[in-house]
Amino acid sequence: MLGLGTLARVANELRRDITAAHDRDPAARGVGPTELLATWPGVQAVLSHRVAHAAHEAGIPLLPRSISTATRALTGIEIHPAARLGQGVFIDHGAGVVVGETAQIGDDVTLYQGVTLGGTGFATGKRHPTVQDNVTIGSGAKLLGPITIGHGAKIGANSVVITDVPPNATVVGNPGHPVRVDGRRPEGPDADWIHLPDPVAEAITGLAGRIGALERSVAELSGGRARPAAEARPLRPIRGPNPAGG
């Protein structure tokens, strides 16, 4: 059952959560703890999750899910009572955040609105992401499956991340891919995700060349004039700088 030790731990975690909101939300500067507790949905959701999780760990029936359902209705943030949250977790704005049953979130992690830490299907067992300490996850990002997000990583808004993310990496896009690791652009043959080869355009260009050669041969044999070779343009316009810096 819930003992004094558990209550002391929850109180300490609550202090860290309020400090996290002060530190990481510019709008919270100068706002007192009572106002934060009363009006910051992210703070409310994390606090009530801590109570729901303690009740879940204590084996209390019904209460954990009731708390999480009521919190979802109040804040738009759904955290499964079994999910593990570290200290100093801050959910900014909150609406549309989903944290699945086997998700683990480390210390000092920031989540913006619309973040999903979800599964990829109907797998059982560990099927949600593990997020290490000091990670920031941008609004609308979907992190799917039992992947690990390394400490200090930044996940760009609206990214879809389905593979592990190295520590201190910045990951953006769908599928999410690193554009910075330890502050530097990743390098190597697989680092350029923008200037990818276009195999369809290459195949059409090859065929157009061979048809042009055939037309010239036929024109020579029949005494006519060969038409200019057909032009094959890349189907997918390439934009943006090379992320490998090349």
Ligand SMILES: CC(C)(COP(=O)(O)OP(=O)(O)OC[C@H]1O[C@@H](n2cnc3c(N)ncnc32)[C@H](O)[C@@H]1OP(=O)(O)O)[C@@H](O)C(=O)NCCC(=O)NCCS
């Ligand atoms: C990913 C993020 C953390 C990167 O910030 P940063 O460390 O300052 O990095 P940069 O802005 O230099 O971006 C690095 C590269 O990723 C690209 N990028 C950044 N964010 C991106 C995103 N969400 N989607 C796609 N590409 C993105 C940049 O264009 C840049 O590309 P380049 O290497 O070709 O120049 C930030 O852009 C982001 O998405 N933060 C989430 C903020 C948020 O959700 N706010 C909600 C407030 S309500």
